[in-house]
Amino acid sequence: MEEIHRTAEAYYENLSVEKKRKAKRFFDELDKDGDERINLDEYMEFLKNDKNTVLTDPRFFNNLDMNSDGSLDYNEAIVLFYIMQSGRALFCKSCDTFLAGAYFSCSQCFFKDSISSYEICCDCYAGKKFTDHHSDAIFFDNYTLLLQSRRMVQAVAPTKKREKVLQIIKQGLQLASFTGALGCIFNGGAGDDDANCSIM
Ligand SMILES: [Zn+2]
Ligand SMILES: [Zn+2]
Known part of the structure; x- marks a missing residue:
């Protein structure tokens, strides 16, 4: 904590x-x-x-x-x-531990629409204790995911539209x-x- x-x-x-x-x-x-x-x-x-x-x-x-x-x-x-x-009330989908620090997230679930994300703790990822998840899952830690998201926004959204991306992020935080x-x-x-x- x-x-x-x-x-x-x-x-x-x-x-x-x-x-x-x-x-x-x-x-x-x-x-x-x-x-x-x-x-x-x-x-x-x-x-x-x-x-x-x-x-x-x-x-x-x-x-x-x-x-x-x-x-x-x-x-x-x-x-x-x-x-x-x-x-940030995230819990490991495998062992139910509160994710107070770094964690891993399934990148496919993270970036897909209308599907909940899938996060697991470092221990469950290291111990491969996520057998109930789809077998082709590619996991990234939360810091890497943040960088990937930034790259994606930069690649997809032209500079003048990034203001809109910021608005969407803000709205998301309000909903959360x-x-x-x-x-x-x-x-x-x-x-x-x-x-x-x-x-x-
Ligand atoms: Zn766990
Ligand atoms: Zn997934």
């Missing part, structure tokens, strides 16, 4: 004062008993309307609870907010974000415009 924790922290440090206040207000809403910590009950109450059942798995709560004291302090809760808004009570905290930069809600 170290890498994802630092990512969330870096985003948070770049938020405007108003966004930080908003994040704290949101944290306070979840913290029903006002002890500055979110315990498992408060966490479950918060997620009860969320369709992502994996997040409601107590094992995920334990992952977020980095110092294993049984509750989430503000810094640990920031990681939860980031994961929910970035759409938890738009309920959480609103848009991680929209980065100094802007406070919720209409321009994304982590970018």
Whole structure:
């Protein structure tokens, strides 16, 4: 969780004062008993309307609870907010582990339309534990996939159309974000415009 924790922290440090206040207000809403910590009950109450059942798995709560004291302090809760808004709540399709760091993704599933992507952890890829997936799958790690995507955009989209690609990416991030009570905290930069809600 170290890498994802630092990512969330870096985003948070770049938020405007108003966004930080908003994040704290949101944290306070979840913290029903006002002890500055979110315990498992408060966490479950918060997620009860969320369709992502994996997040409601107590094992995920334990992952977020980095110092294993049984509750989430503000810094640990920031990681939860980031994961929910970035759409980074990814789990290994083979062993169900939360993908907190580098992972592998099937490139065919990643680039095809209207099909869900297929991600697996480094251990499952190294141990070839993905036998239920199509046999011609070509896997790339997430960093390589990012570079491949950039090359693809550059090859396919003429310069003046790349602005549209950016818009599509932003829209995708908005869809991935938890738009309920959480609103848009991680929209980065100094802007406070919720209409321009994304982590970018
Ligand atoms: Zn795995
Ligand atoms: Zn695939």
